[in-house]
Amino acid sequence: MRTDAKIYIAGHRGMVGSAIHRKLQQEGFTNFVLRTSQALDLRNQAAVHDFFAQEKPTHVFLAAAKVGGILANNTYRADFIYDNIMIQSNVLHAAWEHKVEKLMFLGSSCIYPKLAPQPLQEEALLTGTLEPTNEPYAIAKIAGIKMCDAFRAQYGCNFISVMPTNLYGPNDNYDLQKSHVLPALMRKFIEAKRQQLPSVTLWGTGTPLREFLHVDDLADACYFVMKHFNEAGFLNIGTGKDISIHELAKLIQKTVGYEGTIVLDKTKPDGTPRKLMDVSKLSALGWQPKYTLEAGIQNVYEIIKDTNWETK
Ligand code: GFB
Numbered sequence: 001m002r003t004d005a006k007i008y009i010a011g012h013r014g015m016v017g018s019a020i021h022r023k024l025q026q027e028g029f030t031n032f033v034l035r036t037s038q039a040l041d042l043r044n045q046a047a048v049h050d051f052f053a054q055e056k057p058t059h060v061f062l063a064a065a066k067v068g069g070i071l072a073n074n075t076y077r078a079d080f081i082y083d084n085i086m087i088q089s090n091v092l093h094a095a096w097e098h099k100v101e102k103l104m105f106l107g108s109s110c111i112y113p114k115l116a117p118q119p120l121q122e123e124a125l126l127t128g129t130l131e132p133t134n135e136p137y138a139i140a141k142i143a144g145i146k147m148c149d150a151f152r153a154q155y156g157c158n159f160i161s162v163m164p165t166n167l168y169g170p171n172d173n174y175d176l177q178k179s180h181v182l183p184a185l186m187r188k189f190i191e192a193k194r195q196q197l198p199s200v201t202l203w204g205t206g207t208p209l210r211e212f213l214h215v216d217d218l219a220d221a222c223y224f225v226m227k228h229f230n231e232a233g234f235l236n237i238g239t240g241k242d243i244s245i246h247e248l249a250k251l252i253q254k255t256v257g258y259e260g261t262i263v264l265d266k267t268k269p270d271g272t273p274r275k276l277m278d279v280s281k282l283s284a285l286g287w288q289p290k291y292t293l294e295a296g297i298q299n300v301y302e303i304i305k306d307t308n309w310e311t312k
Helices: 015-026 045-055 070-075 077-097 132-155 181-194 215-228 245-256 280-285 293-304
Strands: 007-010 059-062 102-106 159-164 166-168 199-203 212-214 234-237 261-265
Touching (some): 007 015, 045 077, 070 077, 070 132, 077 132, 102 215, 159 215, 166 181, 166 215, 181 245, 199 245, 212 293, 215 234, 245 293
Parallel strands (some): 059 102, 159 234, 166 212, 199 261
């Protein structure tokens, strides 16, 4: 990718797209073509084709998606499958038709079977049944990987895919009903400390294990992979380390300096018991994350500690 490449970042205002935008700017890229979702509804096929015909980007990062935590995935099941399949189908098809040189599709670790052997190797895709709470989202993301591969096989398109683990960082979603666990717990502990509440409630049993990657590390990995990977299939992106939800809560509690107790709401789902990425393929290419989980949580805490979510 030359620094004058015309780059379309789909989803540039989201947590992932904005991190990729920051990273590319740091690397000297200046020729971006960007559209908000208000300006361009990626579910609209004609609008997407008109956009590609007009702008003719040479490189695309497909980071636009309908995303959310376990409850949002489970509640808005139709939206998660429909929006994601429409967005990725339209963008991939238009990228082929308008001769994009290279495209990166971003998925998620939820593509793996619920009970796949851990750590999750890329080869485990489609070897078993999915976790029910996010099956619609996972099916959409699996379709995205397979579309990239099909366009590569039939038309020679250089479309690549990466599957990040659970992410967090600047521009995350703090809506308690829709967010992922890490931003939800950051907000819950910050507000509990501020309001001197006696306890903070975790959903589920606290025993599920999750891996967390700072989104600036993800963006660094995406840039690295865009330069070095040109194959079918996909690469996992993660840290290779996981932690229980209860231990995560204690880490956030310590960072925030909250002195109350932690209680469990076991009526809420746990989701998949463990989701640890095998990152040996990416490591072998020469990429490593920079943030420890402690440093990443501290970084986010500094950014959000004075936020008043009630007034947002
Ligand atoms: O991050 P999360 O919503 O999604 O939840 P998944 C992870 C774990 O944290 C679950 C627990 O066991 C939750 O029950 N948890 C505890 C909480 N307290 C909370 C809380 O206050 N809020 C939330 N959200 N969780 C998502 C998928 O799965 O991961 C998506 O649904 C996607 O499709 C994403 O793959 C990365 O890790 O379970």
